[in-house]
Amino acid sequence: MFYIIASPQSGVGKTTLAIHFTETLAKEASTILVDAEIQQTSFQWSQRYARDFAYEHLVFDPKDHNQLSKRIEQLKQHYRHVILDISAQDSPAFRSVLMIADKLIVPTVPNQPDAEALKDMAHLMVAVKQYNPELKAYLLINKAPDHDPVALEEIQTLLSYIPDAKLLDMVLRDRQEYRDTLADGKTVLSLVNPIAKDEFAAVVAEVLNDHPTVL
Numbered sequence: 001m002f003y004i005i006a007s008p009q010s011g012v013g014k015t016t017l018a019i020h021f022t023e024t025l026a027k028e029a030s031t032i033l034v035d036a037e038i039q040q041t042s043f044q045w046s047q048r049y050a051r052d053f054a055y056e057h058l059v060f061d062p063k064d065h066n067q068l069s070k071r072i073e074q075l076k077q078h079y080r081h082v083i084l085d086i087s088a089q090d091s092p093a094f095r096s097v098l099m100i101a102d103k104l105i106v107p108t109v110p111n112q113p114d115a116e117a118l119k120d121m122a123h124l125m126v127a128v129k130q131y132n133p134e135l136k137a138y139l140l141i142n143k144a145p146d147h148d149p150v151a152l153e154e155i156q157t158l159l160s161y162i163p164d165a166k167l168l169d170m171v172l173r174d175r176q177e178y179r180d181t182l183a184d185g186k187t188v189l190s191l192v193n194p195i196a197k198d199e200f201a202a203v204v205a206e207v208l209n210d211h212p213t214v215l
């Protein structure tokens with residue numbers, strides 16, 4: 001399976017989600033995380049962390065129609081799961097990977113401007129779905145504060161109207177554990193306290209069970 005974790009915005013949790021998602025899938029089958037982000041957060045993290053999964057940092061030309069997708073196709077021959085961490089700017093390269101993806105997960109943070117910014121992404125999805133009708137797209141609310149359920153509901157209502165993308169019922173709360181573990185080159189999955197990891201596992205289960213697949 002080929003999963004893309006993407007968003008037009010930075011700081012919304014793409015890399016965090018990609019690392020945790022990869023680590024979860026790697027427990028069951030051979031999995032590679034492909035970091036195509038310019039910022040290289042996951043590269044820095046990968047240098048510190050004793051990973052149980054393969055990792056590749058890819059530098060690509062956004063204008064190139066097949067460089068990125070060709071590399072992904074090669075990796076799919078060797079790994080059961082390929083996870084791509086990439087910024088979602090509309091470009092030939094980004095479109096080329098959307099064409100061959102099974103699932104796209106778009107994290108967003110719960111505030112109005114960030115949610116509004118996803119509307120361009122929605123237009124892109126409509127275009128790509130014509131060529132890859134099997135693509136499943138999910139929106140995930142990340143860093144949700146505990147104290148403001150009304151604001152969260154408003155954002156959920158706003159995002160539920162985005163066509164061709166399913167808003168996940170599960171949300172990830174804003175948890176200090178994500179920042180702390182990243183700084184130590186770890187993930188919340190390594191923590192003894194199960195709250196953060198159970199929450200993450202529930203998100204993964206919702207994504208995987210939506211379109212039943214064998215891990």
Ligand SMILES: Nc1ncnc2c1ncn2[C@@H]1O[C@H](COP(=O)(O)OP(=O)(O)O)[C@@H](O)[C@H]1O
Nearest residue numbers: 010011012013014015016143173174175178179
């Ligand atoms: N659910 C969360 N709770 C708290 N902090 C988070 C959460 N998700 C991500 N973060 C933190 O937010 C920052 C940005 O996350 P990152 O994954 O690097 O975003 P992106 O890849 O989209 O730029 C990091 O410091 C990360 O530790």
Ligand SMILES: [Mg+2]
Nearest residue numbers: 014015037041
């Ligand atoms: Mg990142």
